[in-house]
Amino acid sequence: MEFLEVESISISEADFDQIVVPLAASPPTSFAAIRNSRKWGDEKKSVHYLRNALLQLIDTN
Incomplete structure (x- = not known):
């Protein structure tokens, strides 16, 4: 399995x-x-995010 490098994208605590x-x-x-969880509502997050x-x-365990 290949992992991508983590970019410094700001991920909210709620997410x-x-x-x-x-x-x-x-x-x-x-x-x-x-990704398809109904808890996201209408705002489905991108795969990259x-x-x-x-x-x-x-990384933070």
């Missing part, structure tokens, strides 16, 4: 919370499940 909720509810969770957010979460 981190939205990502962690499905992960905690039913691990393992697919990337598509996180979510990948960076996940990499930042991994």
